[in-house]
Ligand SMILES: Cc1cc2nc3c(=O)[nH]c(=O)nc-3n(C[C@H](O)[C@H](O)[C@H](O)COP(=O)(O)OP(=O)(O)OC[C@H]3O[C@@H](n4cnc5c(N)ncnc54)[C@H](O)[C@@H]3O)c2cc1C
Ligand code: FES
């Protein structure tokens with residue numbers, strides 16, 4: 001029942017055999033060895049599996065792998081030293097780290113798409129992810145710092 | 158993991174989707190239309206629903222389903238538009254506000270308006286603005302492609318013939334920027350299924366009201382509206398009469414007891430009436 005598909009993940013084209021019923025979360029982890037997206041609830045509730053899909057945040061447990069054909073998928077492995085990753089380190093925005101890749105993928109999309117996001121929008125987006133270690137203040141500080149720095153960079157001197 | 162196996166199909170036109178459905182149905186594959194897929198994936202995974210389906214037809218690649226824009230005096234909303242996009246659509250603020258409280262933001266990137274109103278879950282909150290604005294639905298099926306008033310195809314849930322699907326929602330411009338309220342009350346957190354959601358629209362001197370989470374299904378009711386608009390009564394009398402006209406008993410469940418729902422409903426209606434009066 002497996003079928004050959006071509007997925008574009010972190011800018012690389014991958015030809016793999018998948019079951020049409022396989023979720024993107026399962027395929028990323030089990031077929032492509034990209035274990036950054038974490039399985040939590042697998043029900044759309046926790047955000048641990050968040051990736052970027054054409055640059056927008058998406059829960060990979062709510063997406064079939066085959067739906068990703070002709071789309072760009074970015075996982076945490078595809079981000080290298082981005083401002084949000086640096087801010088997470090600086091602000092100590094993780095403890096056990098299980099939720100971290102999901103939060104970072106969500107924050108990264110927010111910063112890229114809405115560099116002028118207001119407080120309401122930040123909260124609205126971040127409420128999609130749960131941190132069992134309750135590091136919410138530090139996570140909010142990290143995204144706020146990234147957006148502030150972007151605003152400074154974008155201000156004409 | 159979803160243990161059931163099914164075929165995945167991507168039609169590129171309405172006619173191709175209908176043909177595919179017919180062929181797959183004839184082969185006994187029990188096909189279903191797939192939109193955001195969030196309900197299909199989550200329910201299949203726990204073997205709760207859609208367990209017979211051996212083929213899904215993804216309608217997100219049909220251009221009409223992903224279209225939004227004005228055509229003549231109507232706003233056209235494709236049924237595959239995700240709720241997160243509707244939340245940002247300035248043309249229809251009541252729909253935007255209502256959608257902004259359904260699920261969480263990342264899930265709204267995937268949940269579509271078509272999936273929300275056609276799904277099995279009892280809340281279907283996105284249908285409230287559609288009921289209030291007397292929208293038409295473009296439905297494709299064996300009888301061709303037809304525009305049908307929502308009141309004719311939505312009664313507690315969508316009444317679709319097998320093999321037909323919602324292509325678009327058409328909303329008349331005259332309703333888009335009327336004064337409105339949209340209030341969702343949840344048990345604890347900001348995100349969650351509704352204890353109750355009230356959406357209301359002021360059309361001239363009258364107000365229209367639609368509800369989700371109160372009863373086992375979302376609804377708009379003439380008798381409830383008549384009671385709430387009766388100027389011969391005090392606001393409290395209007396609300397008491399409206400509650401006596403509800404189409405089914407108030408829900409009592411994990412979100413809250415029936416008595417608590419009634420208490421919250423009274424307050425939300427009082428606030429809504431006051432806000433619309435000023436609006
Ligand atoms: C995390 C989460 C939180 C949620 N919170 C809420 C909430 O607060 N309020 C609320 O109202 N709902 C909520 N929901 C429920 C959600 O809105 C519904 O499950 C909805 O059906 C999902 O839409 P979809 O596009 O993913 O549908 P799909 O999974 O693609 O489809 C669901 C059903 O609708 C049918 N269908 C889809 N589109 C069409 C169409 N155009 N024509 C005909 N049939 C169609 C499918 O065949 C299937 O039977 C939540 C869901 C999740 C995952
Ligand atoms: S694992 Fe996807 S939202 Fe929890």
Ligand code: FES
Nearest residue numbers: 095097131132133
């Ligand atoms: S850091 Fe442990 S769950 Fe968030």
